[in-house]
Amino acid sequence: MPVTVTRTTVTTTTSSSSGLGSPVILGSPRALTQPLGLLRLVQLFSTCVAFSLVASVSAWVGFMGNWCMFAWCFCFSVTLIIIIVELGGLQARFPLSWRNFPITFACYAALFCLSASIIYPTTYVQFEPHGRTRDHEIAAIAFSCIACVAYATEVAWTRARPGEITGYMATVPGLLKVVETFVACVIFAFISEPYLYKHRPALEWCVAVYAICFILAAVAIILNLCDCTNVLPIPFPSFLSGLALLSVLFYASAMVLWPLYQFDERHGGQPHRRTDPNCRNSHTQSVCPWDCRLAVAILTAINLLAYVADLVHSARLVFVRV
Known part of the structure; x- marks a missing residue:
């Protein structure tokens, strides 16, 4: 049921x-x-x-x-x-x-x-x-x-x-929205240094993906917390399904581009931690730039899975409504 x-x-x-x-x-x-x-x-x-x-x-x-x-x-x-x-x-x-x-x-x-x-x-x-x-x-x-x-x-x-x-926030899609926004905030913390992506269009696109998807998920949460989902021009379940689908597509592109341009030497990446000059002598430093790149790649994968699960549950809500 x-x-x-x-x-x-x-x-x-x-x-x-x-x-x-x-x-x-x-x-x-x-x-x-x-x-x-x-x-x-x-x-x-x-x-x-x-x-x-x-x-x-x-x-x-x-x-x-x-x-x-x-x-x-x-x-x-x-x-x-x-x-x-x-x-x-x-x-x-x-x-x-x-x-x-x-x-x-x-x-x-x-x-x-x-x-x-x-x-x-x-x-x-x-x-x-x-x-x-x-x-x-x-x-x-x-x-x-x-x-x-x-x-x-x-x-x-x-x-x-x-x-x-x-x-809505007590349902699985609602709780997934919380996870998605929280993971995005952690990603923002790891990419707070612009040199990790600046002047590299593919990586700048990834940063844009994180920001856009975070804003969309945050809007869905705020609409529910303020009890004003009826202001939307389309049914709220349809809005959620479209949001989840768009986010899955965006994150799928980031899941490909971020690791490719951060860890593939052919695209200017550094495949190993020791190849990052900022990490070679960081035995007293818990996190160096290469670690940030790896953390963002892992968090991108986690959020992609969250959005896929969100899409499945949101589509189910639309189906039940129909």
């Missing part, structure tokens, strides 16, 4: 389905005693401890450290807002669709904490001598992993089930 996606209308109620088989009490402290409420307390506590441990020893200097600290602080702040809204029963006054917002954030938060749990140990802990600072960093990583599992559990609990009437 297919999942039915509806336009969200939130009204003030005393309970709401959490996808756990039992109602969540809203507008009452009892909301925190329900499974989803307890899970959000775990998220709040673990992200708070993670950034507090790192901040207490000032171990977050540099771009990677700033990213990890932002991830933990952002997740903590928005989780706190969600708890306050549910405790106060303020869903009807919240400016975004409440059917779509919590699960969208939970998916992003899981990815944020996952990236922080990988980036922080590889850029800080392995270079830190034994001592108080290193102990704090290891503890922060542990709590970051706990937060990642907690957010992923919320996504698994609250995603759409067959036969449920739900918001």
